[in-house]
Amino acid sequence: MAEAAVRKLETAETKLYREAPNNIEAEQALLGAILVNNDALYRVSDFLKAEHFYEPLHRNIFEVAGDLIRMGKTANPVTIKTFLPAEEKVGELTVAQYLARLAAEAVTIINASDYGRAIYDLAVRRSLITVGEDMVNIAYDAPVDMAPNKQIEDAERRLFELAETGRYDGGFESFGDATKTAVDMANAAFMRDGHLSGISTGLRDLDGRMGGLQPSDLIILAGRPAMGKTSLVTNIAFNIAAAYEPEQQADGSFAAANGGVVGFFSLEMSSEQLATRIISEQTEIPSSKIRRGEITETDFEKLVACAQTMQKIPLFIDQTGGISIAQLAARARRLKRQRGLDIIIIDYVQLMQGSSKNSQNRVQEITEITTGLKALAKELSTPIIALSQLSRQVEARDDKRPQLADLRESGSIEQDADVVLFVYRDEYYLKNKEPKPGTEEYMQWEAEMNEVRGKAEVIIAKQRHGPTGTVQLAFHGEFTRFSDLAEEDRMPERFE
Numbered sequence: 001m002a003e004a005a006v007r008k009l010e011t012a013e014t015k016l017y018r019e020a021p022n023n024i025e026a027e028q029a030l031l032g033a034i035l036v037n038n039d040a041l042y043r044v045s046d047f048l049k050a051e052h053f054y055e056p057l058h059r060n061i062f063e064v065a066g067d068l069i070r071m072g073k074t075a076n077p078v079t080i081k082t083f084l085p086a087e088e089k090v091g092e093l094t095v096a097q098y099l100a101r102l103a104a105e106a107v108t109i110i111n112a113s114d115y116g117r118a119i120y121d122l123a124v125r126r127s128l129i130t131v132g133e134d135m136v137n138i139a140y141d142a143p144v145d146m147a148p149n150k151q152i153e154d155a156e157r158r159l160f161e162l163a164e165t166g167r168y169d170g171g172f173e174s175f176g177d178a179t180k181t182a183v184d185m186a187n188a189a190f191m192r193d194g195h196l197s198g199i200s201t202g203l204r205d206l207d208g209r210m211g212g213l214q215p216s217d218l219i220i221l222a223g224r225p226a227m228g229k230t231s232l233v234t235n236i237a238f239n240i241a242a243a244y245e246p247e248q249q250a251d252g253s254f255a256a257a258n259g260g261v262v263g264f265f266s267l268e269m270s271s272e273q274l275a276t277r278i279i280s281e282q283t284e285i286p287s288s289k290i291r292r293g294e295i296t297e298t299d300f301e302k303l304v305a306c307a308q309t310m311q312k313i314p315l316f317i318d319q320t321g322g323i324s325i326a327q328l329a330a331r332a333r334r335l336k337r338q339r340g341l342d343i344i345i346i347d348y349v350q351l352m353q354g355s356s357k358n359s360q361n362r363v364q365e366i367t368e369i370t371t372g373l374k375a376l377a378k379e380l381s382t383p384i385i386a387l388s389q390l391s392r393q394v395e396a397r398d399d400k401r402p403q404l405a406d407l408r409e410s411g412s413i414e415q416d417a418d419v420v421l422f423v424y425r426d427e428y429y430l431k432n433k434e435p436k437p438g439t440e441e442y443m444q445w446e447a448e449m450n451e452v453r454g455k456a457e458v459i460i461a462k463q464r465h466g467p468t469g470t471v472q473l474a475f476h477g478e479f480t481r482f483s484d485l486a487e488e489d490r491m492p493e494r495f496e
Contacts, residue, residue, distance in 0.1 A: 020129060027115075029105075032102040057095070203471075217384070228480065233385055262343050267320070282306050284476075326372075344376075347387045371416055374416045404461050427449070455475065456472075
């Protein structure tokens with residue numbers, strides 16, 4: 001009886017104790033290849049980091065060898081040993097003897113990337129185990145104030161980070177890495193059409209002032225009703241998606257060389273209404289005529305051609321009304337994993353919900369939403385354009401150009417946003433002040449109307465990394481389309 005119990009205990013122990021996935025032989029083989037031929041490092045340096053090694057000594061060797069090679073020096077057992085702890089022992093061997101043994105038993109450079117990939121995959125599996133263990137432990141001992149949804153959201157975020165980067169620690173990075181990222185961004189801007197560091201909006205003057213839409217920026221686009229907020233953002237969405245050109249990366253994935261994949265959260269309009277708007281903008285057929293069917297055969301051919309083009313562009317629409325910030329983040333992460341994601345557009349912030357549905361304090365809820373959007377922009381490293389309403393106090397002023405103080409529930413929106421843009425059309429307000437025809441006031445009004453007709457202003461009220469100011473755009477009300485204004489020096493020659 002006692003023997004059976006002991007046997008049972010032994011079996012349980014064997015089942016319980018499992019070593020984390022690792023392959024010491026692969027690590028030794030790769031390090032040996034690097035020590036014999038330094039070029040082997042460049043076969044793996046795109047995806048393999050020191051922290052992916054299981055054995056701490058191997059991490060040190062890889063890090064020191066990498067630093068020496070990047071400085072243009074030779075990394076071999078003799079040059080490396082001075083930078084490693086001399087007193088450390090590997091079994092019976094000293095560190096110097098161990099390095100010599102690694103080089104002596106080295107594999108050929110041809111296999112270096114295979115070994116590197118095996119080491120990387122095992123490191124990701126170890127990280128997955130850590131995430132899984134944390135999930136189980138938190139689920140068993142969850143604090144009272146932590147709802148299950150909160151834990152699901154946290155686990156999903158960590159898994160997404162792991163899937164995107166192969167790590168989920170989110171800790172400090174060296175200033176050297178940050179500098180390298182900054183130089184890479186400058187290089188990308190130099191290579192990209194228009195020399196922009198961010199994604200081009202397709203509107204020349206706006207890009208010139210903002211340098212494109214920057215990764216991890218929260219951009220608030222606000223305006224009073226009928227100013228054209230949704231029109232401007234659908235124009236930008238179409239321009240970005242239509243300009244999309246994928247480029248293969250070193251790890252086999254694809255990133256946007258120009259344009260990008262657009263995720264559009266339309267809380268106000270259905271996807272069909274949004275598509276009608278975009279078709280109207282592109283074909284120059286008024287959307288009211290499309291809805292009523294007042295179109296000619298030529299118009300219909302234009303619509304069909306435009307629809308065929310739109311089917312190919314990477315513009316994805318989510319029309320869930322009243323979506324919460326947690327749901328939005330989960331769907332954005334999923335889209336990024338499945339199709340890629342370069343920009344998120346939300347129409348509009350005030351229609352979103354916070355996590356607690358019975359929240360009485362709307363300002364607090366908006367604060368939670370804008371803070372969540374800023375965190376999501378940083379996590380996904382994509383710009384987020386969020387539309388916002390303005391309070392009615394604008395209408396009470398003589399000059400109806402919006403100001404930062406006009407943002408509804410404004411404190412958090414103004415604080416969390418990296419860029420705040422206002423859309424303003426003088427034509428809209430002036431049109432409602434039409435005096436009696438034939439009077440002197442009418443002549444003056446008509447002159448003012450001719451000055452502002454078909455024009456819109458995008459006021460950059462706040463920009464963390466650039467100048468503020470106003471950008472003039474052309475607005476075609478019939479087709480709800482914004483475009484660049486023709487400049488005087490680019491106009492054809494006129495003869496009086």
